[in-house]
Amino acid sequence: MARVSAAALTGRDQLASAGRLVVKVGSSSLTTPDGHLDPGRLDAVVALLAARRAAGTQVVLVSSGAIAAGIGPLGLAARPRDLATQQAAASVGQGLLVAHYTRAFAGHGLGVAQVLLTAEDTWRRGRYRNAHRALTRLLDLGVVPIINENDAVATDEIRFGDNDRLAALVSHLVHADALALLTDVDALYTGPPSRPGSRRVAHVQGPEDLAGLDVTARGSAVGTGGMVTKLDSVSIATQSGVPVVLTSAARAAEAFAGEDVGTWFAATGRRASIRLLWLAHAARTRGRLVLDDGAVRAVVERRTSLLPAGVTHVEGVFEAGDAVDLVDPLGVVVARGLVAYGSDEVPQLLGRSTGELRGALGPGWDRELVHRDDLVLVRRGRHRVPRDDRTTLGP
Ligand SMILES: Nc1ncnc2c1ncn2[C@@H]1O[C@H](COP(=O)(O)OP(=O)(O)O)[C@@H](O)[C@H]1O
Numbered sequence: 065m066a067r068v069s070a071a072a073l074t075g076r077d078q079l080a081s082a083g084r085l086v087v088k089v090g091s092s093s094l095t096t097p098d099g100h101l102d103p104g105r106l107d108a109v110v111a112l113l114a115a116r117r118a119a120g121t122q123v124v125l126v127s128s129g130a131i132a133a134g135i136g137p138l139g140l141a142a143r144p145r146d147l148a149t150q151q152a153a154a155s156v157g158q159g160l161l162v163a164h165y166t167r168a169f170a171g172h173g174l175g176v177a178q179v180l181l182t183a184e185d186t187w188r189r190g191r192y193r194n195a196h197r198a199l200t201r202l203l204d205l206g207v208v209p210i211i212n213e214n215d216a217v218a219t220d221e222i223r224f225g226d227n228d229r230l231a232a233l234v235s236h237l238v239h240a241d242a243l244a245l246l247t248d249v250d251a252l253y254t255g256p257p258s259r260p261g262s263r264r265v266a267h268v269q270g271p272e273d274l275a276g277l278d279v280t281a282r283g284s285a286v287g288t289g290g291m292v293t294k295l296d297s298v299s300i301a302t303q304s305g306v307p308v309v310l311t312s313a314a315r316a317a318e319a320f321a322g323e324d325v326g327t328w329f330a331a332t333g334r335r336a337s338i339r340l341l342w343l344a345h346a347a348r349t350r351g352r353l354v355l356d357d358g359a360v361r362a363v364v365e366r367r368t369s370l371l372p373a374g375v376t377h378v379e380g381v382f383e384a385g386d387a388v389d390l391v392d393p394l395g396v397v398v399a400r401g402l403v404a405y406g407s408d409e410v411p412q413l414l415g416r417s418t419g420e421l422r423g424a425l426g427p428g429w430d431r432e433l434v435h436r437d438d439l440v441l442v443r444r445g446r447h448r449v450p451r452d453d454r455t456t457l458g459p
């Protein structure tokens with residue numbers, strides 16, 4: 065009888081055999097505590113990826129560290145908290161980061177490309193296509209794309225705020241076979257790694273395996289989201305069919321070889337719509353639509369689109385295409401959706417039937433407020449993303 069390796073049994077062989085890999089490295093793994101690049105650790109990451117490239121794998125690097133690397137050169141005492149100084153630090157640090165990567169990869173005979181993205185680039189249809197086309201062309205040309213959030217233009221409302229989620233969305237965008245999240249701890253633990261008794265979690269088959277874990281401890285002084293955003297990233301990736309390994313840069317070579325280090329998260333779903341994944345995991349929404357009881361039942365139980373007739377109030381300032389919360393009469397969020405009208409247009413529509421709106425305002429004003437394809441339901445704090453088997457590109 066043929067022997068099955070341990071890596072094959074756990075699914076870790078998918079990492080060893082991945083033809084296209086997205087690797088995300090956190091700020092704390094690339095910079096020093098006093099706010100400068102750490103050349104030794106940067107070079108180690110580059111050597112790791114170059115080895116993988118030499119073995120025939122296409123790699124996309126999602127690198128944090130721009131803000132952290134700008135702290136020292138700007139003479140700042142600590143990681144800035146306000147958006148303007150973060151943007152300034154990121155602009156300084158990003159240049160230094162990519163300059164170092166360019167030299168280091170060249171030492172392995174590899175070219176790199178800097179790609180700066182915002183959240184919308186991964187889910188707005190036209191931008192998704194552009195980003196997908198540019199990244200796949202770079203990979204075909206043998207270049208290593210180095211991605212970061214476009215911090216200098218991303219505003220407080222739209223920015224990911226952390227590269228963990230960005231890396232998961234990029235995995236979807238480039239149709240990666242696996243995602244590696246490299247951080248300053250070697251694995252997910254049952255509690256804060258520094259707490260005596262915390263144990264490594266080797267394998268996560270689905271969200272139920274995460275119940276009872278304590279992931280609330282703050283991360284490093286330069287990292288942003290701690291373990292919470294990493295698990296959010298894992299959820300986006302695994303729900304769309306991409307398995308994830310979480311480990312430290314130091315243990316990454318062993319993990320890439322399929323060895324039992326770090327934490328392996330099995331894929332839980334097939335490829336889902338990226339627009340809805342983003343909607344479910346977006347850090348914030350721009351407004352709220354208050355539904356009457358009938359509309360709540362229609363949206364939640366019958367999965368229909370939301371019509372203006374079932375909405376009693378609108379709150380917030382948003383444009384058509386923005387994410388909004390759909391709340392019941394008591395204010396409990398029941399769904400999130402991409403709204404089809406701006407907040408200045410919505411009040412005149414509320415409570416009116418589509419026939420009435422067509423008669424009064426003309427054709428085009430009878431469309432849904434939120435189309436059912438643009439909705440994710442929210443149950444007990446969890447977002448549910450419908451499966452999407454479409455083979456066509458994009459959201
Ligand atoms: N249960 C846990 N298991 C592992 N790490 C945890 C856990 N809870 C909190 N953490 C913290 O998460 C941190 C990693 O997040 P972060 O500092 O944002 O890293 P990065 O800069 O790589 O994105 C670790 O330093 C660790 O202290």
Ligand SMILES: N[C@@H](CCC(=O)OP(=O)(O)O)C(=O)O
Nearest residue numbers: 091128129130131226227288
């Ligand atoms: N775009 C920011 C990302 C910050 C960030 O997500 O940091 P981390 O939590 O270390 O991955 C930067 O480069 O500083």
